[in-house]
Every structure is written in C-alpha cells, then in structure tokens.
Amino acid sequence: MFRRTGTSRKGTAGPGRSTSSEALRLVSVTKTYGSSDENAVTALDRVSLGLRAGTFTAVMGPSGSGKSTLLQCAAGLDRPDRGVVRVDGEEMTGGTEAALTKFRRQRIGFVFQQYNLLPTLTVEQNTTLPLKLAGRRIDRNRAREILAQVGLGDRLGHRPDELSGGQRQRVAIARALVTEPSVIFADEPTGALDTRSAREVLRLLRETVRVHGRTVVMVTHDPVAASYADSVVFLADGRLAGELHAPTVDAVAERMAHLGDSADADASGYDAPLGV
Amino acid sequence: MFSLAMRSIRLRPGRFVATLLSAFLGATIIMTFNSMHDTAGGAGVDTVSSDTLTTSASVVGGYGTLLVFFAVASTLTVNVRQRHEEITLLRNTGATPAQIRRMVVGEASVVGLVASVLAVGPAMLAGRALLSVFRDSGQVAERVDYAFGPVALMSGLSIMLLACAGAAFLAVRRATRAVATGEREPRTRLRGFFAYGALVAGAGAVSATFAMDATEPALMAAPAYGAILLSVGFALLSPRLLSGVLGVLERPLGALAGASGYLTVHNMRQRAAQLAGVLMPLVLFTGMATATLYMQAIENDAIKASGVAKSVDDKNLETLNLVVVGIIVVFACVMLINSLYAATSYRSREFGQQRLAGATPAQVLGMVGVEGLVLTLTGVFFGTLSGLAGIVAFSSVRVDEALPLGSGSGPGQGQGLGIWLGVVSIAAAATLVTSLGTARRGLRTPAVEAVALAA
Ligand SMILES: Nc1ncnc2c1ncn2[C@@H]1O[C@H](COP(=O)(O)OP(=O)(O)O)[C@@H](O)[C@H]1O
Ligand SMILES: [Mg+2]
Numbered sequence: 171m172f173r174r175t176g177t178s179r180k181g182t183a184g185p186g187r188s189t190s191s192e193a194l195r196l197v198s199v200t201k202t203y204g205s206s207d208e209n210a211v212t213a214l215d216r217v218s219l220g221l222r223a224g225t226f227t228a229v230m231g232p233s234g235s236g237k238s239t240l241l242q243c244a245a246g247l248d249r250p251d252r253g254v255v256r257v258d259g260e261e262m263t264g265g266t267e268a269a270l271t272k273f274r275r276q277r278i279g280f281v282f283q284q285y286n287l288l289p290t291l292t293v294e295q296n297t298t299l300p301l302k303l304a305g306r307r308i309d310r311n312r313a314r315e316i317l318a319q320v321g322l323g324d325r326l327g328h329r330p331d332e333l334s335g336g337q338r339q340r341v342a343i344a345r346a347l348v349t350e351p352s353v354i355f356a357d358e359p360t361g362a363l364d365t366r367s368a369r370e371v372l373r374l375l376r377e378t379v380r381v382h383g384r385t386v387v388m389v390t391h392d393p394v395a396a397s398y399a400d401s402v403v404f405l406a407d408g409r410l411a412g413e414l415h416a417p418t419v420d421a422v423a424e425r426m427a428h429l430g431d432s433a434d435a436d437a438s439g440y441d442a443p444l445g446v
Numbered sequence: 447m448f449s450l451a452m453r454s455i456r457l458r459p460g461r462f463v464a465t466l467l468s469a470f471l472g473a474t475i476i477m478t479f480n481s482m483h484d485t486a487g488g489a490g491v492d493t494v495s496s497d498t499l500t501t502s503a504s505v506v507g508g509y510g511t512l513l514v515f516f517a518v519a520s521t522l523t524v525n526v527r528q529r530h531e532e533i534t535l536l537r538n539t540g541a542t543p544a545q546i547r548r549m550v551v552g553e554a555s556v557v558g559l560v561a562s563v564l565a566v567g568p569a570m571l572a573g574r575a576l577l578s579v580f581r582d583s584g585q586v587a588e589r590v591d592y593a594f595g596p597v598a599l600m601s602g603l604s605i606m607l608l609a610c611a612g613a614a615f616l617a618v619r620r621a622t623r624a625v626a627t628g629e630r631e632p633r634t635r636l637r638g639f640f641a642y643g644a645l646v647a648g649a650g651a652v653s654a655t656f657a658m659d660a661t662e663p664a665l666m667a668a669p670a671y672g673a674i675l676l677s678v679g680f681a682l683l684s685p686r687l688l689s690g691v692l693g694v695l696e697r698p699l700g701a702l703a704g705a706s707g708y709l710t711v712h713n714m715r716q717r718a719a720q721l722a723g724v725l726m727p728l729v730l731f732t733g734m735a736t737a738t739l740y741m742q743a744i745e746n747d748a749i750k751a752s753g754v755a756k757s758v759d760d761k762n763l764e765t766l767n768l769v770v771v772g773i774i775v776v777f778a779c780v781m782l783i784n785s786l787y788a789a790t791s792y793r794s795r796e797f798g799q800q801r802l803a804g805a806t807p808a809q810v811l812g813m814v815g816v817e818g819l820v821l822t823l824t825g826v827f828f829g830t831l832s833g834l835a836g837i838v839a840f841s842s843v844r845v846d847e848a849l850p851l852g853s854g855s856g857p858g859q860g861q862g863l864g865i866w867l868g869v870v871s872i873a874a875a876a877t878l879v880t881s882l883g884t885a886r887r888g889l890r891t892p893a894v895e896a897v898a899l900a901a
Binding site for chain 1: 704705708712713715716717796798799800801802803804805806807808809889892893894897898
C-alpha cells in the first residue's frame with residue numbers, strides 16, 4: 171500500500187523541500203482549552219507523530235477526542251500550548267497570526283468540512299486567491315489545469331452558491347493544491363456530502379498523494395473514508411491510541427468500536443490502558 | 447407571535463440598541479419641537495411669540511419626522527437582515543410570512559413605545575432650553591411659560607409608533623419575500639422611480655431659487671430643500687452609483703492596493719445593495735450639512751455686509767438651521783455607524799474565510815480600509831454635488847456670486863473650504879473608525895472559530 175511517490179513529484183518543490191522525507195513531525199504537542207482548573211479541557215495531551223512525505227493518513231477517534239485540534243495545531247491554524255510542529259523540516263514558529271499565515275502559505279493546504287469558499291468570488295478566483303494573497307505570480311493555465319483535474323473545467327465562472335456540495339469541496343481541494351503545499355490537511359472533508367460525492371472527493375485526495383506527491387492528513391469518522399488512506403492514526407481523549415496500516419473498512423470499524431469502549435471507561439473514572 | 451416578539455427583545459436586547467437609540471433621539475426631537483405648539487397655546491401668549499413657536503415646531507417637526515423615519519427604517523432594515531437566519535428558521539418550522547411580519551412589527555412597536563416614554567423627560571428639558579434660547583434672542587416674549595402638553599405627547603407617540611411599525615413592516619416584507627422567492631429585492635424599480643422623482647424635484651427647487659428676490663426672507667428654503675431632495679435622490683440611487691464608481695476604480699485599486707484592493711472591488715461589486723445602507727447616510731449627511739452650513743455662512747456675511755442688525759426672523763432662521771444641522775449630524779452618524787457596524791460584524795465569518803485562505807490580519811484590515819475609503823469618496827462626491835447645487839443657486843441670487851469661495855474680494859471674506867473639510871473629515875472619520883474598529887474586534891476571534899459561528 172505504501173507507494174513511494176518521491177520521483178513522480180513535479181519538479182516544482184522549493185529548495186529544502188524534497189530533501190526532507192518527513193513531511194510532518196509533531197513532538198509532544200499539548201493543547202488545553204479553558205483557563206480555570208474546573209473547566210480546563212486537555213484537547214491534546216503530549217501527542218508525538220511523524221508522517222513521511224507522500225503518504226495519506228487518516229485520523230480517527232470518538233467525537234471530542236481532539237482530532238480537529240490536532241489538525242489545527244499541525245496546520246498552524248491554532249497554537250499549541252507546548253510542543254513542536256515541524257512541516258517539511260521547518261519548525262513552525264509564529265508569535266503572531268501574520269507569521270503563522272506566512273508559514274502556512276508556503277507549505278500547507280487545508281480543506282474544511284464546510285468548504286469555506288468566498289461567496290463573492292468565482293470558482294477560478296477562489297482557486298487562485300491564496301496565490302494572490304501571497305503576492306505570488308498567478309499561472310492561470312496551471313489553475314485551470316488543476317480545476318480540470320478535479321472535474322470543474324467547465325465551471326470556472328460559477329460562484330460557490332451555484333455549485334453542489336461535492337463540487338464546492340472539489341474547488342476547495344483545487345484551492346489547496348494550487349500553492350503546491352507539502353501537506354494538505356482535511357477535516358471531515360466528506361462530512362457534509364452524499365456517498366457518491368464523498369467517493370469522488372476521497373479519490374481526489376488519494377490522487378493528490380499518488381499523482382502530485384503531496385502528503386495528506388484527513389480527519390474522518392467514517393471507516394469507508396479511512397480505508398482510502400495508507401494508514402490510520404487513532405486518537406482517544408487527546409492521546410494517540412494506536413495506528414493501523416493498510417486499513418480495511420472492517421478493521422477500522424472494529425478498532426473504532428473498542429476506542430469508544432475505552433473512552434467510555436475513561437469517562438467513568440477507570441484509567442484503562444490502551445493495548446496498542 | 448407577540449409573546450415571541452417580547453421574548454426576542456428580552457433575550458437579545460443588544461440587537462435593538464441602535465433602533466432604540468434612533469427612536470429615542472427621534473422622539474426627543476419630535477416632542478421637543480411639538481411642545482412649542484403646547485407652549486404657544488398657553489394663556490396670554492402674544493402673536494409674535496406664538497408665530498415663532500409654531501413656525502419652528504412645524505418646520506423642524508417636519509424635517510425631524512422625515513429623518514426619524516429614515517433613521518428608524520435604516521436601523522430596522524439592518525436588524526431584520528441580521529436576523530435572516532432566525533427568520534428562515536421560523537419559516538422552516540412553519541411560521542407564515544404574516545406571523546413573522548407580526549412578530550417583527552410587534553417588536554418594533556414595543557421599541558418605539560419604550561423610546562417615546564424614555565424621551566419624555568429629555569424632551570421637556572430640551573424644550574425648556576429651546577424656549578430660553580428663543581427668549582434670550584428676543585424672538586419670544588420673556589413672560590411666555592413653557593408647557594409640555596397633549597400635542598407633544600400625542601405627536602411623539604403616534605409618529606414613533608407609525609415610523610417604527612411602518613419601517614419594520616417594509617423591512618420584513620422585503621426580507622420574507624426575498625426568502626420565499628430566493629430573489630433579490632424586487633423593489634429596485636420603485637426605488638428608482640422615487641430616486642429620479644427626488645432628483646427632478648430637487649433640481650426644480652434649486653432652479654426655483656433663481657426666480658426669487660435677493661431679499662426674500664424664505665430665499666434659503668428653496669435651495670435647501672433642493673439640496674436635501676438631491677441628496678435623497680442620490681442616496682436612493684447609491685447601489686447604482688457605487689457600481690459605476692467601482693467600474694472606474696477597479697483597475698487603479700487592483701494595481702495600488704494589491705490583494706486587498708482586489709478583494710475590495712469584488713466584495714463591493716457583490717454587496718452593492720447592502721453597502722447602499724452605508725452610502726445613504728453618508729450622502730445625506732454630506733449634502734445636507736454642506737448646503738445648510740454654507741448657506742447660513744453666506745447669509746451671515748451678506749447681512750454683515752449690508753450693515754443692518756439681524757432681525758428676529760434672521761435669528762430664527764439661524765437657530766433653526768443650526769438645529770437642523772445638529773439633528774442631521776446626529777441621525778446620520780447613528781445610521782452610518784449602525785449600518786456599518788452591522789455590515790462589518792456580520793462579516794467576521796467572511797473575514798475568517800479570507801484568513802483561512804491565506805490572508806494576514808493586516809490584509810483583511812487593508813481591504814476594509816480600502817472599502818471605507820471608496821465608500822467615503824463616493825458618498826462625499828455625491829453629497830457635495832447636491833449640496834453645491836443648492837449653495838450655487840442661493841449664493842448667485844443672494845450675493846450675485848456663484849461660488850463665494852473667495853480670495854477675499856467678494857462680500858465678506860469668502861467662505862473657504864473650511865466647512866466642507868470639516869464635514870468631510872467627520873464623514874471619513876465615522877466611516878473608517880467604525881469599520882476598522884469593528885473589523886479589528888472581529889479579527890480577535892481565531893479564524894477557525896469565526897467561520898464556525900452562525901452568520
Ligand atoms: N475553542 C474551544 N474552546 C473550548 N474547548 C474546545 C474548543 N475546541 C475544542 N474544545 C474541546 O476540546 C476537545 C477536543 O475537541 P475537537 O478537537 O474539536 O474534537 P474532535 O474534532 O475530535 O471532535 C473537546 O472536548 C472540545 O469540547
Ligand atoms: Mg472535529
């Protein structure tokens with residue numbers, strides 16, 4: 171299942187990019203919400219994780235286990251309280267939002283469950299917006315090529331509200347691809363889609379890895395979606411709770427069922443060690 | 447539906463602050479001036495005093511009512527638009543458009559009622575103060591006593607209720623129709639009709655000035671009303687004007703302001719109809735304030751040049767003009783700040799999306815700033831145009847000089863650009879401070895949270 175795609179990667183990687191085989195590294199990342207002791211929630215508890223370039227990883231876990239927090243900390247959309255995030259070997263340091271934004275522009279793409287396209291811009295304008303904001307040259311042909319690949323070559327002038335959910339999500343994927351980031355994060359990208367559109371989006375994400383050589387990290391609660399990935403990382407109560415390589419739908423579903431058990435046990439006061 | 451209305455006021459009082467404030471100010475003004483009717487009706491008031499009192503009550507009462515309606519309509523339109531989501535939800539759970547209309551009209555009536563009651567005390571104080579101004583300037587006899595009676599109370603209550611309920615009815619009817627058909631406002635044609643009507647009437651009023659005599663006491667009325675009507679006409683046309691201005695500015699903005707300029711042009715193009723709510727008070731404010739203040743200054747200089755002392759009528763007129771400008775300034779600022787605040791805070795989701803797409807907070811603020819500049823420029827341009835029409839007409843007839851900007855040669859020392867610059871700075875400051883301040887506050891919310899909030 172682990173197909174190495176380093177060679178098929180288009181020769182556009184910047185200096186110091188393709189030399190690192192590790193696309194993402196988290197070291198002991200911790201994130202707590204709420205200030206007072208009573209309502210403090212430890213969303214992430216010393217999570218360490220390394221993902222090789224050109225892999226497709228799914229993150230799974232019960233609701234509230236910290237999946238979104240993990241993705242946002244890794245993607246520079248949120249700041250961890252402690253720990254280190256490294257993308258493409260570069261440590262993410264950013265005191266200000268502007269610094270984090272500039273870091274993200276270079277290396278990170280993000281796909282949201284709710285698309286987050288700008289309603290006043292057309293499909294093509296939405297796709298090229300990250301380049302425009304970064305002050306980078308806009309290669310219109312390249313953008314159109316990407317939009318054609320996601321199946322929207324004939325929708326360039328449409329606005330998001332004229333598209334179906336699946337089409338909007340494909341625009342979001344095109345927008346994430348256009349800056350040629352090393353890692354693309356997707357938080358429940360198929361959560362709002364019907365089965366058919368969901369399959370198309372998953373195939374696209376897998377292609378992003380296979381054809382474009384990107385690294386994709388996807389949060390999902392759907393075992394079918396997770397089975398598209400090369401491996402699955404499980405999360406429970408803000409901690410890593412195991413990993414599954416070459417996942418099948420059944421194997422994922424079974425592991426998830428047990429995770430639910432242990433999370434319940436945790437919640438009722440037992441500190442059940444996870445047999446990973 | 448009425449209990450729903452009461453509950454929604456109690457749970458979200460913040461939403462009604464702007465409406466309450468403009469209704470309160472409006473009720474205060476209406477009652478203050480209408481109490482002059484009560485005062486004039488007191489025992490033993492001589493005819494000169496009575497004339498002064500009833501004239502001021504009628505003139506400013508008239509202006510005031512118009513402005514109150516405008517201001518309340520503007521704040522309620524914003525209020526209803528902010529609640530689009532809630533209204534859709536109610537419809538989806540089975541509320542008929544008539545029920546929703548009753549709810550919104552009921553809320554607005556309660557707000558109008560509360561505002562009128564709150565305004566009674568301040569209106570009494572302001573009425574006393576106004577009467578003493580009239581007494582001090584000798585326009586009203588010393589022994590006239592202040593009275594706050596049925597005319598003030600009833601006119602205040604009925605005008606406010608009518609304005610609030612009427613404005614709410616119009617706003618919600620537009621909103622429920624738009625939801626039902628999924629279309630844009632179908633009233634643009636009617637609005638266009640009123641707009642061109644106001645422009646033609648304004649041009650007529652301005653031209654009528656030329657048929658008058660230089661010493662006519664009511665000379666100022668025609669060009670002043672002309673300027674106001676022209677401002678109203680331009681204000682009603684503002685969505686179209688904005689599109690025109692954007693067409694001209696598109697390239698330079700894109701080139702000069704980079705990504706911020708690019709986003710500005712696209713956003714403003716799409717949201718021209720909403721931004722009209724901001725442009726309207728800007729045009730009204732600039733046009734009315736410029737016209738009234740310059741005409742009064744020209745008049746003052748003309749009287750000074752003629753060497754005679756100001757008559758009671760002259761003083762009356764000056765007091766009234768300054769009061770009118772004061773009212774306009776306050777109302778226009780409330781309208782401007784309210785619609786701009788609502789328009790900007792409503793967009794924290796959109797700002798969040800831009801940030802997620804790679805915009806730095808500075809770029810978002812840049813975009814908001816450029817938008818504010820374009821709005822100010824457009825509003826000031828058309829406001830100045832209408833004000834200028836009235837000023838030129840008045841000045842030509844009064845002092846035989848089209849534009850007494852003067853290098854010091856004309857009668858008096860000329861007016862200079864001082865007043866205009868003052869008016870423009872207030873307009874620009876209100877626009878930029880409100881929009882940038884609101885946007886800044888919105889940027890404090892992390893982008894991911896901002897997009898997750900229900901708009
Ligand atoms: N902004 C926030 N403020 C307070 N608590 C939060 C916030 N975001 C997430 N949490 C809490 O952190 C935990 C993890 O949340 P999240 O990462 O969204 O979980 P998941 O995506 O796995 O459902 C949950 O208990 C959640 O309530
Ligand atoms: Mg989540």
